[in-house]
Amino acid sequence: MKKRVILGMSGGVDSSVSALILKNQGYDVIGLFMKNWDEKDEDGVCTATQDAEDAMRVAFELGIPCYTINFEKEYWDRVFSYFLDEYNKGRTPNPDVMCNQEIKFNAFLDYALNLEADYIAMGHYARVKEENGEYLLLRGIDKNKDQSYFLSRIGQKALSKTIFPIGDLTKEEVRKIAEEANLYTAKKKDSTGICFIGERDFDKFLDKYLLATPGDIIDVDGGKIGKHTGLIHYTIGQRKGIGIGGIKSGEPWFVVGKDLKKNILYAAQGEEHKALYSVALIGEEPKWISEKEPVFPLQCTAKFRYRQKDIPVVVEKSDDKLYVKFEYPVKAITPGQVAVFYDGEICLGSAIINKAIPLDEKYNFN
Structure with missing residues (x-):
């Protein structure tokens, strides 16, 4: 009897090739598109809708079933609320890491196991190896695409049930496989940015959910050099968009600190400044x-x-x-x-x- 694998299909080339590989390896493959966010972008387009359609089309090409599961509530409760809370604390969170921890290798895994799946699979550039009864997470072969960083907070239960079909491949090889199989997503560009923000203006997005209070920008020597638009709009090491143009011309300015109580943004001039x-x-x-x-x-x-x-x-x-x-x-x-x-x-x-x-x-x- 074939082992059942439920694959997270994103509508991208990586999960598409993962589906093809799993099918060729003889698994009973079922695609599942995760709908984690529902909001239109600045052009009035919901990219999740297009991605879901792309996933369904590839599944049809491969002759495997593909369904949509709605994890919007779980995503809001476990990932997006965390994201907002971290920004309110003046920090810069990584929601992709938290999405893997809480959704893809938690909520999705539980859902798949309830459907009597033997394994789940994802189109990540990473590998799993069992050694003396312990499951190890290894970097992907493609060092430029390795995604073990984003998987660093998942545990043994998830790894014991996970297959990464493209972990032994380079991105170039994945594209070639997709093109040779004439998959619909073969030339689809990779998604960029945080999934629920996409290509939109990040500051405008944050302003929809959090209060941004303008305040002073102070240089590391204590002088006032400008005004910031709200500490949530800045991250440590940031160079562009600080708004200190024309002040002490010469080397660029960098964000080096925040004081939430006083609502002060600290900046230093020069990319090798000690404060960085x-x-x-x-x-x-x-x-x-x-x-x-x-x-x-x-x-x-x-x-x-x-x-x-x-x-x-x-x-x-x-x-x-x-x-x-x-x-x-x-x-x-x-x-x-x-x-x-x-x-x-x-x-x-x-x-x-x-x-x-x-x-x-x-x-x-x-």
């Missing part, structure tokens, strides 16, 4: 993929943004928080983002960045 750099961070809500704590101090590598290269670190634990010391100073550590830990190809888990420890204590704006 940190030597360590404090992480909260650690999640270990093995679901077992490592032995501390933990020597490993970490990345603090998706596209960032790995940095050697030493991780210590104090109470329920992690102290992560860097081998060398790191730029633009951003509270609310995710610190993801690795041992070579293995993703160990992650923690939410609570606070950056500055290179120079006089630039501590936390």
Whole structure:
């Protein structure tokens, strides 16, 4: 009897090729499109509707069933509310990480298992390996597309039931497979940005849900250099759109800190300014993929943004928080983002960045 796999189909080329691979491997494949958000963009178009149609068309081409499941309530309660709460705290969250933790590998998984699925599958560039009864999350073969960063907060139950059909492929190979199979999505461009924002103006989107209170921009030496439009509109390390044009001309300005109580945005001039750099961070809500704590101090590598290269670190634990010391100073550590830990190809888990420890204590704006 064929093993049943329920595949999350997004309407993109990655999940389309995943469906083709699973079918060719002899699985009983059922596509499921997750409707997590329902709102039209600035052109009056709901991109989820188009994506669902694309997923259905590919499923028809492959001769597999595909259905739509509505997770809007779960997404609002578990992801979007978290997103808004983090911005209200002056932090910069990563909703894609939380979507994987709470929706794709939680709500979706439970739904699929209730339909008597043997496995779920996703079109992520990552791999799963079983070793001595433990399931390991490995980086995808394509280092430019590896998505283990976004999967760093899922656990053993999810990994034991998950297949990543394209984890051993490069994006170029995925496109080639899609074109050779003449799939409808073969040349569809990759989606960009946060799923519920898409290509829209980010600040305008935030202003629909959160109160933005204008205030002063202060340079790191204490001088007032401008006005900000609301702290929710800025993130640590930001260069563009700060609105300090013409002040102390020369090198560009960067956001280096926020004071929520005084509603002050701090900025420094020059991309190598000391105020941009940190030597360590404090992480909260650690999640270990093995679901077992490592032995501390933990020597490993970490990345603090998706596209960032790995940095050697030493991780210590104090109470329920992690102290992560860097081998060398790191730029633009951003509270609310995710610190993801690795041992070579293995993703160990992650923690939410609570606070950056500055290179120079006089630039501590936390």
